[in-house]
Amino acid sequence: MPKKEIELPYRVSYLSILDENGQLDKELEPDIPEDLLLKLHRGMLLARRFDERMLTLQRQGKIGTFAPIKGQEASQLGAVALLEPSDWLVPSFREMPSELWRGKKMENILLVYGGYNEGGHIPSDLNDLPVSIPVGTHPLHAAGIAYAMKYRGKKDVAMTFFGDGATSEGDFFEAMNFASVYQVPLIFVCQNNQWAISVPRSKQTRSRTLAQKALAFDMPCIQVDGNDILAVYAAAKEAVERARSGGGPTLMECITYRMSVHTTADDPKRYRTDEEVAEWEKRDPLVRFQKYLKDKGLLSDEKIQAVDEEVKSEVKAAEGRWEEITRKTPDPLDMFEHLYAETPPHLLEQRAELERELAEKRKEADNG
Amino acid sequence: MTNGVETLRKVTYREAVREAIREAMQKDTRVFLMGEDVGHYGGCFAVSKGLLEEFGPERIRDTPLSESGFVGAGIGAALGGMRPIVEIMTVNFSLLAADQIINNAAVYLHMSGGLFNVPLVIRSATGGGRQVGAQHSRSLEGWFAHIPGIKVLSPATVEDARGMLWTALEDPDPVLIFENSGLYNMEGMLPAGAGAVDIDRARVRREGKDITLISYSASLFKSLDAAEILSREGIEAEVIDLRSLRPLDEKTFLDSVAKTHRALVVDEGWRTGSLAAEISARIMEGAFYELDAPVERLCSAEVPMPYAKHLEEAALPQVDKIVDLARKMVKADG
Ligand SMILES: Cc1ncc(C[n+]2csc(CCOP(=O)(O)OP(=O)(O)O)c2C)c(N)n1
Ligand SMILES: [Mg+2]
Numbered sequence: 001m002p003k004k005e006i007e008l009p010y011r012v013s014y015l016s017i018l019d020e021n022g023q024l025d026k027e028l029e030p031d032i033p034e035d036l037l038l039k040l041h042r043g044m045l046l047a048r049r050f051d052e053r054m055l056t057l058q059r060q061g062k063i064g065t066f067a068p069i070k071g072q073e074a075s076q077l078g079a080v081a082l083l084e085p086s087d088w089l090v091p092s093f094r095e096m097p098s099e100l101w102r103g104k105k106m107e108n109i110l111l112v113y114g115g116y117n118e119g120g121h122i123p124s125d126l127n128d129l130p131v132s133i134p135v136g137t138h139p140l141h142a143a144g145i146a147y148a149m150k151y152r153g154k155k156d157v158a159m160t161f162f163g164d165g166a167t168s169e170g171d172f173f174e175a176m177n178f179a180s181v182y183q184v185p186l187i188f189v190c191q192n193n194q195w196a197i198s199v200p201r202s203k204q205t206r207s208r209t210l211a212q213k214a215l216a217f218d219m220p221c222i223q224v225d226g227n228d229i230l231a232v233y234a235a236a237k238e239a240v241e242r243a244r245s246g247g248g249p250t251l252m253e254c255i256t257y258r259m260s261v262h263t264t265a266d267d268p269k270r271y272r273t274d275e276e277v278a279e280w281e282k283r284d285p286l287v288r289f290q291k292y293l294k295d296k297g298l299l300s301d302e303k304i305q306a307v308d309e310e311v312k313s314e315v316k317a318a319e320g321r322w323e324e325i326t327r328k329t330p331d332p333l334d335m336f337e338h339l340y341a342e343t344p345p346h347l348l349e350q351r352a353e354l355e356r357e358l359a360e361k362r363k364e365a366d367n368g
Numbered sequence: 369m370t371n372g373v374e375t376l377r378k379v380t381y382r383e384a385v386r387e388a389i390r391e392a393m394q395k396d397t398r399v400f401l402m403g404e405d406v407g408h409y410g411g412c413f414a415v416s417k418g419l420l421e422e423f424g425p426e427r428i429r430d431t432p433l434s435e436s437g438f439v440g441a442g443i444g445a446a447l448g449g450m451r452p453i454v455e456i457m458t459v460n461f462s463l464l465a466a467d468q469i470i471n472n473a474a475v476y477l478h479m480s481g482g483l484f485n486v487p488l489v490i491r492s493a494t495g496g497g498r499q500v501g502a503q504h505s506r507s508l509e510g511w512f513a514h515i516p517g518i519k520v521l522s523p524a525t526v527e528d529a530r531g532m533l534w535t536a537l538e539d540p541d542p543v544l545i546f547e548n549s550g551l552y553n554m555e556g557m558l559p560a561g562a563g564a565v566d567i568d569r570a571r572v573r574r575e576g577k578d579i580t581l582i583s584y585s586a587s588l589f590k591s592l593d594a595a596e597i598l599s600r601e602g603i604e605a606e607v608i609d610l611r612s613l614r615p616l617d618e619k620t621f622l623d624s625v626a627k628t629h630r631a632l633v634v635d636e637g638w639r640t641g642s643l644a645a646e647i648s649a650r651i652m653e654g655a656f657y658e659l660d661a662p663v664e665r666l667c668s669a670e671v672p673m674p675y676a677k678h679l680e681e682a683a684l685p686q687v688d689k690i691v692d693l694a695r696k697m698v699k700a701d702g
Contacts, residue, residue, distance in 0.1 A: 064499050064675070115499060115676035133503035134461065135433055168432035169464065196433050198409030204432050271408045332682035335674045346640075350669055354682065357689075 012212045015235055016225040020283040022291035030234040034298060040081060040229060041293055044073040044286050046311040047097035050106055051260070053315050054113070058264045063113040067094040071227070071259030072191055074285035076161065077101055078232025079189045079252065082240040083159055088149075089128040090142035090160035092135070094191065098161065102128050106318035107325065114326055127156070135196075136162055136169030139188060143175045146184035146249070157185040157243040165196025167210050176251065180217040185243035187236065188214075188251040191226070193258035198271040214251035226254030227285035230292070257283070332358065376557040384526040384558060385415050385491075385547060388533035389453060391563075393423050396451060399537060402429035402438055403455030412457045413493055413552050439465035439490065443473050443542075446488040451537050456492040459508045459546060473542040474517030485540045489533065495548040495586055495636060496684055502672030505680075507636040509546040509585070510643030513613035519543045520614040521567055524588040526556030528611060531565030539567070548586040548636075568612055570620035576604035579694050580624040582647055583634035584610040587685055591634050594690035603698050613643060621647065622654045629660040630697050634685050639667035661697045666690055 017028045032040075051070050057063045069076075072094065080089065080098040089095075089102055096109060103123050112120055112131075122128050132138040142160035149156045166172055167190060179186045190210050194201045207213065214221035220242070224231040232254055239250035257280040261268055268277075293299040299307075336343060336351045343351075379387070392399045401416060407430035410417030420428040431438040435456055442454040456462045462469065469490070477485045496505035513520045519541060523529045529547065536543035573588065574595050581591040588609045595605035606624050610616065625631050631651050635644040644665040651663050669683040 112675070115674075115679075133501070134464065137464070165433035168434040168437070170434065170436050171464070196404075197412070198405045198407075199430050199433065203430055270410070332679050335669060335671045335679050335683055339671055347670060354669070358682075 008215055009218050010215060010220045012209050012215070012221055012223060014223045014225075015231045016228055017230040017234060018228045018288055018292055019225075020227070020288065022288050022295070024230075024292065024295070028230075028234065030230055030237065032230075032233060036081065037293060037296075037298060040077055040233075041289060041299065042307055042311065043077050043097065043101050044229070044289065045307055046314065047073045047077075047100060048286060049308070049311050050100065050109075050315050050318075051096065053319070054110070055260070055264070057110070057319075058113075063110060064115055065263050065265050066113045067263045068258075068260035069094055069096050071257045071280065071285065072193060073097050074229035074289065075191055075226030075232055075254035075256040076189075078226075078229040079159060079161075079187070079236040079254070081233060082236045084156070085125065086127060087156050088142070088145050088158040089126075090138055090145065090158060091129065091131060092138065092162050092166065093131045093133055094163070095131070095161050099128065102126055104128070106315065107322040110319065110322040111325060114322070116326065136166030136172045138162070139166075139175035140171050140178070142186055142188075143178045143182075143184060146179060146186035146243075147182050150182070150184050155244055157187065157240060159187045159189060159240075161189050161191060163196060164190065164192040164194065164201050164204055164210060165199065166190075167213060168204055173213070173216075176214060176217045176219060176249070179249040180214075180219045183246070183248035185246075186249040187239045187243055188249065189236070190251065190253045191256060192253050193256050195258055195262065195268075195272070197262045197266065200272075209253060211251055211253040219249055219251060221251040221253070223253040223255065226256035227283045227288065229285060229289050256285070259284075375560040377560060378555050379526055379530075379558050380552065381526050381529045381547070381554045381556065382413065382415055382552040384530035384556075385533070386417070386419070388530050389416065389419060390422070392451075392453070392534055392537055393419070393427060395534075396537070398449065398451040399453065400427040400429065400445075400450065401453045401455060402431050402442065404431060404433055404438075404457050406430060406455050411455065413547075413549060415547075415552070416455070435461050435464040436468055439468040440472070442488050442490070443468060443476070443486055446486045446542075447476070447484055452488055453533070453537070454488065454490045456490060458504065458549070459492045459494040460504055460506050462490075462492055462508070462512075469512070469518065469542070469544070470515050474515050477541065478517065486542045487537070487540050488542045489536045489545065490542070491533075491545045491547065493549040493552075494546040495550055496668070496673045496680060497550050497586070499675060499677055499680060501675040505673035507668065509544075509613055510635065510637040510646075512544055512546075513616075513643055513646075515614070517542070518614065519567070519612065521545045521612050522585045522610065523547065524551070524585050524609050524611070526554070526558055527562060528565060530558060530562050532567050532611075534564040535567045538564075543567070546585065550586045554589075568615060568617060570611055570617040571609045572606060572620065572624065573609045574605070574607040576606035576628065578604045578628055578698050579630040579632060580606045580608060580621065580628045581632050581634060581690065581694065582608045582610065582621050582624075584613065585636070587634045587636050590685060590687050591690060593687045594694065597687070597691050598694055601695070603695065605694060616646070616650070618650045618654060622651065625651055625655040626658045629658055631659070631663045632690070632694055632697060633663065633665045634690055635665065635667050636685060637667060638670050639665055640670060642667060661700055664693055664697060666693055
């Protein structure tokens with residue numbers, strides 16, 4: 001009756017290709033077409049500028065609370081770049097760069113945070129789910145979607161994003177278990193940005209990595225430098241190919257940093273030091289990628305400047321369209337829309353009641 | 369006390385809750401607070417600010433992000449002889465712990481033949497009106513009040529915010545306390561020696577003879593504002609603050625209806641299958657022959673809370689709607 005080690009099918013590895021000083025590991029460099037490299041750069045810059053603009057709009061009181069993404073551009077775009085248009089994106093509430101990459105319009109994002117239901121509309125040719133506020137419950141939906149794709153014999157995969165904090169929720173483990181038991185085509189992309197509001201990663205779990213949580217389900221996993229878009233891309237490529245070819249789910253942990261506030265209602269000075277933020281600023285994913293592209297001769301400072309101007313004017317144009325739409329303030333009666341496929345009688349009654357009230361008020365106002 | 373006049377001091381609702389936690393922690397070493405961001409951050413609504421510095425991380429515990437986890441562990445700690453105060457950031461996220469609350473905390477005593485009681489207190493913010501959308505704005509306290517085995521409190525005044533916690537901690541059974549997030553900044557006067565209050569009786573917050581407005585939590589203040597406006601028109605509304613949603617103190621509102629003969633329930637919850645429905649049924653059962661008009665209910669529109677400000681305002685009960693409805697009810701029979 002020996003006591004012996006049990007071999008698990010997978011181990012945890014860590015992947016970094018372009019380090020924080022912009023040093024490239026030539027051996028590991030993924031083969032990314034030039035136009036995609038430039039598109040990724042543009043996507044990162046657009047997300048950065050749009051995020052900055054949204055923060056300003058929020059401070060001016062023009063939009064409500066939102067979750068900034070600064071610092072997480074690479075750890076998202078490196079992964080979503082692998083998706084085909086018909087694949088599924090199942091986001092949390094901090095995935096603006098991914099959503100823009102997939103084709104969601106900036107004015108629609110502004111509409112959401114400006115408080116208009118219209119903004120929730122997702123382009124109908126996309127299989128992208130809306131933001132999910134309850135932390136960590138949506139990876140289960142991704143598991144179910146991936147199961148449906150497999151059952152229906154489709155080649156589509158699902159990719160779900162969630163934070164380090166979300167890995168403490170039971171639903172996350174249930175999602176991994178389900179996905180692994182049924183070997184569904186799903187990529188779990190954890191955005192380990194070191195903080196869950198004020199709770200640091202170290203207090204979230206005692207595990208050395210978040211990636212290793214997959215080992216309990218005999219699921220392949222990898223930890224990558226999330227601020228290195230090449231590493232994120234390389235890891236996601238492997239995971240997406242595995243999923244698409246019937247090899248089942250993967251957990252990716254992207255090590256990144258929330259460079260801004262948790263949400264615009266938060267003040268991070270209450271729980272983290274300026275020195276910590278400064279350390280991470282040195283690892284800025286955008287700066288690092290720009291250096292790589294310059295070294296490759298694909299970009300120059302002038303070209304970067306030009307792209308920057310372009311994306312800024314794109315943001316501005318979207319803002320203009322958004323303002324145009326909001327000028328036509330939606331009717332409060334809109335709240336009864338989209339609750340059921342067909343609005344049932346009791347809601348029609350409540351709607352009619354509100355309509356009468358609004359009409360009465362208008363009459364009173366008109367009469368003086 | 370000076371010259372027989374009690375000294376009053378102004379505090380916010382938030383400070384009142386904090387004082388209550390502090391006092392409980394000082395009085396009883398078995399009491400501890402746990403939840404998301406309650407430590408360094410001082411709680412999502414800044415209720416526990418400063419308590420970590422005062423009591424240390426053993427007693428003010430930041431938990432991993434796991435509602436089912438820390439509520440379940442709270443049940444265990446209560447069984448193990450502690451007096452936990454578990455903070456669920458908002459009632460919306462209590463849904464991830466619904467099994468622990470409803471299927472476990474509420475039935476332990478029963479399932480163990482009276483052997484194991486669960487002296488657990490859960491505090492949670494509730495309510496809409498802050499423009500944070502459907503998944504952030506629910507009012508589910510009436511829904512929890514449906515569950516036998518737990519008590520459900522809804523402090524509206526600073527005095528109750530200050531006083532209910534200790535009584536809840538002394539209660540041998542699980543108690544849920546819902547704090548409407550719109551009230552945290554509200555200021556009120558607290559007597560210098562303010563302390564524990566009862567947690568089982570409703571209160572008449574304003575006397576009147578023409579109609580009874582029955583409400584709780586943030587809706588209480590809308591009802592009081594409405595009563596003020598009605599009074600200028602010569603309609604005297606009596607305003608009742610339920611305070612405890614389970615058990616319901618029906619005697620207080622039935623007595624009031626016997627006096628005013630009309631009842632309007634104001635409730636931020638949804639109308640169908642609601643606490644407002646329950647109160648209306650109790651009036652039918654206990655005061656039907658006193659009524660001069662049908663009982664009416666003013667609840668939130670039966671939709672997920674909209675994000676847009678003007679839509680959200682239209683979805684929630686508002687002062688002008690209370691006034692309109694109350695006026696109609698009183699005028700209907702002269
Ligand atoms: C179930 C649930 N509990 C609590 C919250 C409140 N909350 C919103 S975001 C957040 C932290 C999430 O941290 P993480 O998963 O690391 O994602 P990040 O915000 O860092 O992107 C918390 C506690 C929530 N939205 N849902
Ligand atoms: Mg995080």
